[in-house]
Structures are given as structure tokens and as C-alpha cells.
Amino acid sequence: MLKESDVIIRPMIPEDIPAVMRIENSTNPTPWSEKIMHDCINVGFKCWSLLVNGEVMGYAIYVLSLHQCHLLNFRLDTALHGQGYGSFFLQHCLDETLKEGVAWMVLEVRPNNLAGQALYKKFGFTQISIKDKYYDDGGGVFEDALVYGLWIKKK
Numbered sequence: 651m652l653k654e655s656d657v658i659i660r661p662m663i664p665e666d667i668p669a670v671m672r673i674e675n676s677t678n679p680t681p682w683s684e685k686i687m688h689d690c691i692n693v694g695f696k697c698w699s700l701l702v703n704g705e706v707m708g709y710a711i712y713v714l715s716l717h718q719c720h721l722l723n724f725r726l727d728t729a730l731h732g733q734g735y736g737s738f739f740l741q742h743c744l745d746e747t748l749k750e751g752v753a754w755m756v757l758e759v760r761p762n763n764l765a766g767q768a769l770y771k772k773f774g775f776t777q778i779s780i781k782d783k784y785y786d787d788g789g790g791v792f793e794d795a796l797v798y799g800l801w802i803k804k805k
């Protein structure tokens with residue numbers, strides 16, 4: 651279970667990307683490339699790494715534009731799933747977003763991603779729309795995305 655004292659959340663650095671890619675490739679049906687990860691850091695997207703006992707075990711990437719935060723990627727190593735780390739990490743992202751003066755967060759989640767949906771609903775996200783054929787799974791296969799939104803409240 652989550653042991654907060656073992657966890658550090660800090661901005662992602664290029665040296666984290668091998669571990670990030672290991673997690674990406676094992677949890678994302680359509681993984682982002684290493685280049686995209688580097689680009690996210692370089693263009694100034696908000697990129698956080700979650701370290702447990704000094705090892706990169708998760709990451710979050712979002713972009714702030716005007717009054718909206720778009721959560722683009724949020725993943726944990728499978729060894730951590732279901733132990734409270736996702737909640738701890740998402741709370742960090744919500745707090746940081748509010749600190750930037752942004753209170754509206756949106757994200758996409760696959761209809762079959764019950765863990766993701768459970769996490770987001772726990773924080774009060776609600777489904778606001780559907781994006782048709784959002785995920786391109788290759789070979790002409792597409793999947794819709796559920797779009798979730800949340801007005802972030804101060805704790």
C-alpha cells in the first residue's frame with residue numbers, strides 16, 4: 651500500500667525517460683514514442699515523475715492553456731496499481747494546477763479502462779462528452795474516448 655514517506659514527485663527530467671517508456675509500453679495500448687516524451691519536456695508541458703524509493707514508477711503529463719488543464723498522460727507501473735498511488739499522484743496534479751490559477755481539468759479515458767474511470771470519478775470528474783474514434787489502435791481499428799471534466803476545488 652501507499653507509503654507517502656517513500657514517494658517523491660518532481661518534474662520529469664530526460665534521464666527519467668527510459669523508465670517512463672517502460673511504463674508507457676506496458677500500460678498504453680497505443681504507446682507514445684520516446685521522442686514525444688522528450689518533446690513534452692522541451693515544449694514546457696507540465697511533466698511530473700513519481701519516484702518510489704528513488705525509482706521512477708509513474709508519470710503525469712498535462713498542458714495548461716488559458717483556463718484549462720488537459721491531462722494527456724497519467725500512468726503508474728503495474729506493480730503499484732490499486733494501492734493508492736494513483737490517488738496521491740492525481741491529488742498532486744490537481745493541487746499544482748490550482749496553484750497555476752487553473753481550475754478546470756479535462757481528460758480522455760477509454761470506455762474499458764475501469765481503473766482509470768474509478769480513479770477520476772473518485773475525485774469528482776464527470777463525463778462531459780464522447781470523442782468518436784479518438785484512439786487509433788492501428789489496422790483500421792478505432793475506439794471512442796470518454797471525455798471527463800472536473801472543476802477543481804481548493805482542499
Ligand SMILES: CC(C)(COP(=O)(O)OP(=O)(O)OC[C@H]1O[C@@H](n2cnc3c(N)ncnc32)[C@H](O)[C@@H]1OP(=O)(O)O)[C@@H](O)C(=O)NCCC(=O)NCCS
Nearest residue numbers: 677724725726731732733734735736737759765766768769
Ligand atoms: C489508472 C491508474 C493511474 C489508477 O491508479 P491506482 O494507483 O491503481 O489508483 P488507486 O489505487 O489510487 O485507486 C483509485 C480508486 O480507483 C479504484 N480502482 C483502482 N483500480 C480499479 C480497478 N481495476 N477497477 C475498479 N476500480 C479500481 C480504487 O478502488 C480507488 O477507489 P477507492 O479509493 O474509493 O477504493 C493506474 O491503474 C494505471 O496507471 N493504469 C494504467 C494507465 C492508465 O490507465 N492511466 C489512465 C489513462 S486515462
